[in-house]
Amino acid sequence: MKLRIAILGTRGIPNHYGGFEHISEYVSTGLVRRGHEVSVYNSHNHPYKDDNWNGVSIIHCYDPEYFLGPAGQFVYDLNCIRDARKRNFDVIIVMGYTSSSVWGSMYPKNSAIITNMDGLEWKRSKYSKPVQNFLKYAERLAVKYSQYYVSDSMVIKQYLARKYAVNSRYIPYGADTITPAEREQITPHEARKEDYFLLMARMEPENNIETILEGYNQSNSEKPFQVLGSTDNRFGKYIAHKFKNDSRIEFKGSIYDTAKVRALQNNSYLYFHGHSVGGTNPSLLEAMASEALIAAHNNPFNQAVLSKDAYYFSSPAEVKELVETVQRRDTEKLMVSNNVQKIKNLFSWESVVDGYEQYAMECYLDFNNGKIIS
Structure with a gap:
């Protein structure tokens, strides 16, 4: 089964920033090697300007973070979502929810939405109390507007099951052994x-x-x-x-x-x-x-x-x-x-790509048949 898959929620690939960009780089290229059509949304500020990277289609979206600061991330995510609504993706993988879930009601209705629920962001002591409260709210919105969920830790999987009664799929990050x-x-x-x-x-x-x-x-x-x-x-x-x-x-x-x-x-x-x-x-x-x-x-x-x-x-x-x-x-x-x-x-990149591919196919079939994955 060949799927049209989009990855949102990162600043883009190749990775110049952090964890979600790192995993998006490996997952997108791995899925392309397996025959899927994969698009990754990139900030227009990303240093990579071409429209294709190792077989992955790059969609550049306007990102005002460079002059708006953190608030610009919300505008960037909105621009990515608005663009995705114009395309016919089978599955959309959203990496994190901090600045995207507030636009959850605008997620494309014809695509299965999988959200990687990240860590418990609201627990980070660097955030003020109002920001922590907002992150809890954003977490609730991510649960509400996504149909399917990825946890990169069994601790997160157990937390989501306990707090929201959702059954997320455990897929960790990966790494390669030293050469x-x-x-x-x-x-x-x-x-x-x-x-x-x-x-x-x-x-x-x-x-x-x-x-x-x-x-x-x-x-x-x-x-x-x-x-x-x-x-x-x-x-x-x-x-x-x-x-x-x-x-x-x-x-x-x-x-x-x-x-x-x-x-x-x-x-x-x-x-x-x-x-x-x-x-x-x-x-x-x-x-x-x-x-x-x-x-x-x-x-x-x-x-x-x-x-x-x-x-x-x-x-x-x-x-x-x-x-x-x-x-x-x-x-x-x-x-x-x-x-x-x-x-x-347990943590090889091949096994991580396996996990995302298998889950994407299951979610696509479930989404189109109206069934609930157990």
């Missing part, structure tokens, strides 16, 4: 095999960066701690200032070279993953695929992915203990190996 060429992407000085701690994250409170660095700051470790991520925002400036007198902590800024990031993860002694809100986090999968030994914030999202194959922390004291006591022995090697097998068996 020999990627291992060679850093200099010998940068490599310092297993001689540094590492974290990579946006500078936001819910990523527990302060907890991690506070614990490390209290430790007696002589290994440096590399921090990847821009410190230009308010919280980032606060963090950089708070730990400026600890010469062991090295703020490296953002590194957009994926191969280099993966090499740094691969070479680290212990990789700290502090994310506590959202579904299956792409950077966590990348660390697993890069054969990093992982210490993760102790929460259901991370536990659902890592199970027993990671160290966990909830406080600076627990970080300090890990920094001072974790060894790289057979037990740790097995944890790394088990996580690589999870990438190959």
Whole structure:
């Protein structure tokens, strides 16, 4: 069965922005290779200007975010939806709902609407109370105006079932295992095999960066701690200032070279993953695929992915203990190996494309027969 599929809700492909663009890139090209006709909506500000990318049709829509700020995202999504109403897509996959679900009543009536419900965005501490309330409202609208739902985490799937009594399809993010060429992407000085701690994250409170660095700051470790991520925002400036007198902590800024990031993860002694809100986090999968030994914030999202194959922390004291006591022995090697097998068996991009293709076909058939998928 050949379907006409559109992907909305991202700034576009190829990926220059984040998680939804990353997965859209892989899913769209994967579906094209399987014979489907796929279109992805791109912001007119996206650096890629052609109308086709690796067999995927690119539809450019006006995006005023560059001068309206976040409000421009709502206008951009509206423009994408209005364009989609003029086309005859069998299935529309909406990545997220923050700025699109308010236009849900305008979704094309002749297309099956699948929404990837993202993480619990309203839990993010960076948002003010009014914004958090709006995000809860947007979540309700996404449930109301979509017929079908994707959860990238079993925790999100259970939440949607409990709160809205909807049966979403679990399809996680994906990752590719590290290649020999990627291992060679850093200099010998940068490599310092297993001689540094590492974290990579946006500078936001819910990523527990302060907890991690506070614990490390209290430790007696002589290994440096590399921090990847821009410190230009308010919280980032606060963090950089708070730990400026600890010469062991090295703020490296953002590194957009994926191969280099993966090499740094691969070479680290212990990789700290502090994310506590959202579904299956792409950077966590990348660390697993890069054969990093992982210490993760102790929460259901991370536990659902890592199970027993990671160290966990909830406080600076627990970080300090890990920094001072974790060894790289057979037990740790097995944890790394088990996580690589999870990438190959549960989180490979082929399995992710399989999931989206199968669900899209099921939703198309169900939508046209008027049945409910169980």
